[in-house]
Amino acid sequence: MTLPAVPMSVAPEQQPAVPPERSSRALDVALRIAGGVVVVWAGVLAAVLELIFATGAWELVKGRPGGVSKAVVGISGAVGGAGGVVALTVLLGWFAYAAVGARWAVALAAVPWFVVIVAGGFRTTEGDLALTGDNVLGLALVVAGAVTFAVLGFRQLVAPPPVG
Numbered sequence: 138m139t140l141p142a143v144p145m146s147v148a149p150e151q152q153p154a155v156p157p158e159r160s161s162r163a164l165d166v167a168l169r170i171a172g173g174v175v176v177v178w179a180g181v182l183a184a185v186l187e188l189i190f191a192t193g194a195w196e197l198v199k200g201r202p203g204g205v206s207k208a209v210v211g212i213s214g215a216v217g218g219a220g221g222v223v224a225l226t227v228l229l230g231w232f233a234y235a236a237v238g239a240r241w242a243v244a245l246a247a248v249p250w251f252v253v254i255v256a257g258g259f260r261t262t263e264g265d266l267a268l269t270g271d272n273v274l275g276l277a278l279v280v281a282g283a284v285t286f287a288v289l290g291f292r293q294l295v296a297p298p299p300v301g
Contacts, residue, residue: 173245183246187218190221191272226286227285
């Protein structure tokens with residue numbers, strides 16, 4: 138018994154994918170670089186907005202008369218602010234991966250965020266301080282943002298490589 142030269146159950150060969158043109162590759166690289174720049178500035182903007190919110194919310198809490206109303210305003214500010222920071226950080230991490238197309242892109246948002254948050258803890262020459270030690274809301278926002286960036290980075294490290 139002889140075997141046929143071409144098996145009958147095999148589908149016809151598919152043509153290999155045509156490599157992208159050089160101009161479309163350059164455009165893709167340029168868009169990824171531009172996306173990385175946007176991600177860096179979004180990380181800076183997110184940190185500045187969080188510091189402004191933390192400072193303003195803490196001044197609101199400190200200015201309230203004591204009692205139940207002060208506790209309610211403080212707790213709602215902390216819970217709402219921390220939830221907002223987590224949501225913003227997750228959105229920023231997703232955008233970083235989508236814009237740059239690399240797993241390490243979350244660091245493009247996290248590093249400037251950490252730099253701005255740390256800078257907010259130092260007193261300026263005028264004596265201004267964005268993040269004080271008694272600002273419980275600010276500390277909660279810093280912890281929420283740092284933990285969320287850490288979780289996003291860890292998830293990118295342990296995620297299986299994309300198929301394709």
